[in-house]
Amino acid sequence: MKNAAHIKSYLEGSLEGEELQQFEDRLKHDDNLAEELAEALIVQHNRVNLKDRLEGIHSGMQRVSESRNQSERWSMAAAIAIICVITVVLNLIQPMGWSNSLYRMHFETAPPIAKLRDPGSASVASLEEAMSFYINGDYVRAEKAFASLAQEQQKEVYNYYLVQSMLASLEPDYQEALRILDSLVAQKGGYYQQTLWYRALVHMKMGNLRDAKRDFTALSDQAGYKSKESNEILKQL
Amino acid sequence: MIFRLGSRTFLIIGEALSIDNFCKFGPHNGRMSKDNRGEQEMLECLKQGMNENAILEWIYRQNFASVANMLKAYGQQPDDIKDVFQEAVIIFYENVKRDKFRRESSISTYIHAIARRRMLKRLRDEGKMNTVSMDEEDLLKSTPVEDDFWMIQYGQEKRLERLLLGLKEDCLKVLTYFYYEHLSMKEISMRMKFKNEQIARNKKSKCLTYLRRLWNQTPNLD
Numbered sequence: 001m002k003n004a005a006h007i008k009s010y011l012e013g014s015l016e017g018e019e020l021q022q023f024e025d026r027l028k029h030d031d032n033l034a035e036e037l038a039e040a041l042i043v044q045h046n047r048v049n050l051k052d053r054l055e056g057i058h059s060g061m062q063r064v065s066e067s068r069n070q071s072e073r074w075s076m077a078a079a080i081a082i083i084c085v086i087t088v089v090l091n092l093i094q095p096m097g098w099s100n101s102l103y104r105m106h107f108e109t110a111p112p113i114a115k116l117r118d119p120g121s122a123s124v125a126s127l128e129e130a131m132s133f134y135i136n137g138d139y140v141r142a143e144k145a146f147a148s149l150a151q152e153q154q155k156e157v158y159n160y161y162l163v164q165s166m167l168a169s170l171e172p173d174y175q176e177a178l179r180i181l182d183s184l185v186a187q188k189g190g191y192y193q194q195t196l197w198y199r200a201l202v203h204m205k206m207g208n209l210r211d212a213k214r215d216f217t218a219l220s221d222q223a224g225y226k227s228k229e230s231n232e233i234l235k236q237l
Numbered sequence: 238m239i240f241r242l243g244s245r246t247f248l249i250i251g252e253a254l255s256i257d258n259f260c261k262f263g264p265h266n267g268r269m270s271k272d273n274r275g276e277q278e279m280l281e282c283l284k285q286g287m288n289e290n291a292i293l294e295w296i297y298r299q300n301f302a303s304v305a306n307m308l309k310a311y312g313q314q315p316d317d318i319k320d321v322f323q324e325a326v327i328i329f330y331e332n333v334k335r336d337k338f339r340r341e342s343s344i345s346t347y348i349h350a351i352a353r354r355r356m357l358k359r360l361r362d363e364g365k366m367n368t369v370s371m372d373e374e375d376l377l378k379s380t381p382v383e384d385d386f387w388m389i390q391y392g393q394e395k396r397l398e399r400l401l402l403g404l405k406e407d408c409l410k411v412l413t414y415f416y417y418e419h420l421s422m423k424e425i426s427m428r429m430k431f432k433n434e435q436i437a438r439n440k441k442s443k444c445l446t447y448l449r450r451l452w453n454q455t456p457n458l459d
Binding site for chain 1: 290293294297298301319323326327330385387388389390391393394396397400401409412413416417445448449452453
């Protein structure tokens with residue numbers, strides 16, 4: 001292109017004044033210049049169009065990249081959230097698992113000393129029958145028998161062994177056991193410390209660690225029944 | 238084999254594709270492998286102007302990151318990197334259209350080489366060649382840099398539009414085939430479905446005359 005520099009300046013708008021006038025005058029009569037300008041014009045028109053298409057592709061790539069980054073950020077946030085949830089759940093489950101094993105380690109049924117301590121006045125025969133179930137490990141029958149006795153006469157000993165039978169059965173109703181234990185603790189009778197111990201164990205089993213700690217602390221402070229064991233459990237909780 | 242299900246068209250991979258079908262499906266159907274099988278078909282589609290957008294997009298996505306990394310090593314900024322890369326793609330495209338790309342290297346190698354030369358030219362023009370090694374200066378001297386390539390500044394394209402205002406679509410096509418794609422009159426007559434080359438020649442001449450008439454009617458661009 002002989003006139004390339006002028007054409008470039010003309011298309012870029014940098015030709016001014018007299019120079020511009022001269023160029024436009026020449027354009028009217030100079031066929032070569034006109035053809036060269038036409039060529040440059042068509043080439044530039046196509047390059048600009050192509051550049052626009054490439055800009056579109058570039059923007060699309062950036063959008064994808066940004067959305068990928070965003071989705072990566074969301075994935076990261078979701079992963080962190082899942083880890084947090086798992087951590088919280090594990091923190092909730094682990095103490096329960098631990099308290100379960102502590103319960104299993106420490107729970108054992110109370111010795112059948114009721115007959116000696118309290119032969120009872122209502123129905124010695126029924127108590128003996130209930131206690132024989134209890135001694136033989138037939139806790140389902142023992143539970144029924146003690147429940148029947150407790151219904152007849154609200155004696156601490158009946159309820160105490162009723163709870164023992166309930167807790168020793170295959171599928172204990174801990175909630176009901178806890179209700180009975182609460183009423184026994186409230187009575188502050190002869191089985192108070194034993195009841196407190198079993199209530200603490202049931203609280204621990206049910207994951208009520210704060211209540212369990214409260215009862216174990218009470219036992220530990222009294223330096224009496226199961227105070228040593230309570231102290232050890234408190235250290236482990 | 239190609240079959241249709243509802244509004245979708247499916248291609249069974251593994252079948253040899255005709256150029257027409259390759260161009261129709263583009264390079265996204267898995268036929269473009271790492272060893273660049275299918276490049277020839279892709280270049281043929283570009284040359285024929287078929288499915289250009291999909292092919293350009295594929296080439297852009299395949300090469301941008303690696304070219305950008307190369308340009309970054311020379312301390313180029315993101316906007317310059319994008320401009321240099323796009324220039325390289327435009328030059329590649331034009332060379333394909335004008336049969337200047339002889340397939341002596343892969344598309345990727347070719348675009349990388351152009352981008353590198355364009356970047357070195359920029360550094361030279363900006364007087365920053367001291368950041369470039371002697372080997373690269375030698376490369377610049379020994380290989381063509383497409384020195385005559387230039388693009389109108391972004392924002393100045395309205396001047397072009399005004400100079401082309403009123404030109405009919407078929408004229409723009411004929412002039413584009415002739416001046417931009419460097420097609421022969423025979424090829425233009427085939428693309429435009431003219432009966433013979435002479436009609437194409439006359440059409441080009443008439444369009445040029447018409448364009449000059451438009452310029453004479455156009456008031457001063459500034």
